[in-house]
Amino acid sequence: MPEPPLTRRAERPSTVAPRAAVVTHAHGPAGLLPSLAPLLAEWLPRQRWFAGKGRAVTGFTLVSATELLPCPAGGATPGLLHLLVRARQPGSPAGEPSADCYQILLGVRATLPPRLAPALIGRPTGGPLQGYTVYEGLGDPRLAAVLLERLRMPGRLGPLLFVREPSTTIPAVLTPQLVTAEQSNSSVVFGETYILKVFRRVSPGENPDLELPLALARTGCTRVPSPAAWFCTAPATGKSPPYTLGVLQPYLAGSTDGWQLALRALARRADFTAAAHALGRATAEVHLAMADALPTAVLRRPQIERLAAAMSARLDAAAAAVPALHPYRPRLRTAFDDLAGLGRAGRTWAAQRIHGDLHLGQVLRTAGDGPWSLIDFEGEPSRPLAERRRPQPTVRDIAGMLRSFDYAAAVAVRNGPAPDDGRGAERDDDWARSTRAAYCSGYAEASGADPRDEPELLRAYETDKAVYEVLYEARHRPDWLSVPMSAIRRLSGFPPPADDR
Numbered sequence: 001m002p003e004p005p006l007t008r009r010a011e012r013p014s015t016v017a018p019r020a021a022v023v024t025h026a027h028g029p030a031g032l033l034p035s036l037a038p039l040l041a042e043w044l045p046r047q048r049w050f051a052g053k054g055r056a057v058t059g060f061t062l063v064s065a066t067e068l069l070p071c072p073a074g075g076a077t078p079g080l081l082h083l084l085v086r087a088r089q090p091g092s093p094a095g096e097p098s099a100d101c102y103q104i105l106l107g108v109r110a111t112l113p114p115r116l117a118p119a120l121i122g123r124p125t126g127g128p129l130q131g132y133t134v135y136e137g138l139g140d141p142r143l144a145a146v147l148l149e150r151l152r153m154p155g156r157l158g159p160l161l162f163v164r165e166p167s168t169t170i171p172a173v174l175t176p177q178l179v180t181a182e183q184s185n186s187s188v189v190f191g192e193t194y195i196l197k198v199f200r201r202v203s204p205g206e207n208p209d210l211e212l213p214l215a216l217a218r219t220g221c222t223r224v225p226s227p228a229a230w231f232c233t234a235p236a237t238g239k240s241p242p243y244t245l246g247v248l249q250p251y252l253a254g255s256t257d258g259w260q261l262a263l264r265a266l267a268r269r270a271d272f273t274a275a276a277h278a279l280g281r282a283t284a285e286v287h288l289a290m291a292d293a294l295p296t297a298v299l300r301r302p303q304i305e306r307l308a309a310a311m312s313a314r315l316d317a318a319a320a321a322v323p324a325l326h327p328y329r330p331r332l333r334t335a336f337d338d339l340a341g342l343g344r345a346g347r348t349w350a351a352q353r354i355h356g357d358l359h360l361g362q363v364l365r366t367a368g369d370g371p372w373s374l375i376d377f378e379g380e381p382s383r384p385l386a387e388r389r390r391p392q393p394t395v396r397d398i399a400g401m402l403r404s405f406d407y408a409a410a411v412a413v414r415n416g417p418a419p420d421d422g423r424g425a426e427r428d429d430d431w432a433r434s435t436r437a438a439y440c441s442g443y444a445e446a447s448g449a450d451p452r453d454e455p456e457l458l459r460a461y462e463t464d465k466a467v468y469e470v471l472y473e474a475r476h477r478p479d480w481l482s483v484p485m486s487a488i489r490r491l492s493g494f495p496p497p498a499d500d501r
């Protein structure tokens, strides 16, 4: 079988590892995309990280194709092709058509060994890859290792730039293992030493999940694993800013995320207030460090009115997509109207860079009540990057975590065996109330500001978050829709329906 003419060979930069030496032109070889498009149109919407769920993919545009590892004739060893593709989709009833850009690591082999069967994308019936099998490259340890090698020996490769923190040494041989947890992106753990997050939906501009941990590391903050290496598109003069594509950071071996810890505590009917208090302190420390390291702002009347209007607009859009929200709309909206009213009355709020999507799945703790660490500073993946990078009130993060304690309690009710004394749901509500209070106290102790002193702002952000969660669950986990819906009822002041009591 001839070597697939994937790419045009280019001169190898001296900084790059010797094996992978081939770079493509920006738009890839003729016929590549047409032959992959039918396979991608079927495969992409099934991926957990695909952001355009519920709308058809009508076409693709190739942004770049870069051969990270050439596939030799006959395909005896795998090849790895890095793709950035735009997926065109019609608008939802309330939205514009979209053409989100996705990052795909395409494995190429003559035949796929059975152990890689779950990674299959398909067999192109034409174009340069005809006769080969293409698959999710990150699922193949041999190919994941190629990415680590790139980061170990940084430099430019065609449209891609690999960067390593000068003080970091990355060992040559670390066994890769794809993370199987529910994720918005894809991560690979290397030998329990490093974890590489490969961003899936990418956009121009520095991703806050690189920007914020780097800035925090420079303040000496140890609550956040500090980036060891990363890769992005290479800067091109006069064009859009680089896209951040992936970040390598130390793996916190032996840690468990807050979501698992909270569910375990709930299953044992155990107290979680000490853990929540420590987590409140950790959150405050990270907020203080971000305020030190990055620009801050003051939100005055126009910004507060815009914020309240944006929250109302998100409520309308979510209600258009999820009819169950409809009846609650007028009462939920009062939270946003009250916020705008305070802005008109002259109230101001300090704003700074924040985590942006803080919940129990974003905090890790090592065994034996070790220190809490915060991860995943990407913000809510569905919001535009520019919006996620704007200074915002810290209360927004706190509201996110408070919602998460509620989430854990509501999921425990769903998971738990029928309570023998009929008080199970009530006890889980008590658990959520005391845990929420402990978190706020811990935060207040370390920061000097108690979030409960901002009840209108907290209510507006909690409501906004619950609305976001309704949309998120409707799109990604429809079985879980009842979880944020119970918060919607509480936040709107409606009594729970009879079957919830």
Ligand SMILES: Nc1ncnc2c1ncn2[C@@H]1O[C@H](COP(=O)(O)OP(=O)(O)O)[C@@H](O)[C@H]1O
Pocket (backbone or CB within 6 Å): 179, 181, 182, 183, 184, 185, 186, 187, 195, 197, 225, 249, 250, 251, 252, 253, 255, 257, 361, 362, 364, 375, 376, 378
């Ligand atoms: N530094 C780390 N050490 C240990 N586990 C980590 C680390 N960073 C992330 N994880 C784990 O990897 C998974 C995905 O991480 P996350 O950054 O939240 O990805 P995503 O943005 O795709 O949701 C989570 O299960 C998290 O617990």
Ligand SMILES: O=P(O)(O)O[C@H]1O[C@H](CO)[C@@H](O[C@H]2O[C@H](CO)[C@@H](O)[C@H](O)[C@H]2O)[C@H](O)[C@H]1O
Pocket (backbone or CB within 6 Å): 182, 183, 184, 185, 259, 357, 359, 360, 361, 376, 379, 380, 381, 400, 403, 404, 405, 407, 408, 469, 472
């Ligand atoms: O972790 P991600 O950045 O992918 O965040 C998204 O997915 C989260 C779920 O995995 C989602 O969080 C919601 O569910 C959590 C439990 O699984 C709960 O702890 C959170 O409070 C709740 O918001 C998050 O909203 C979404 O952006």
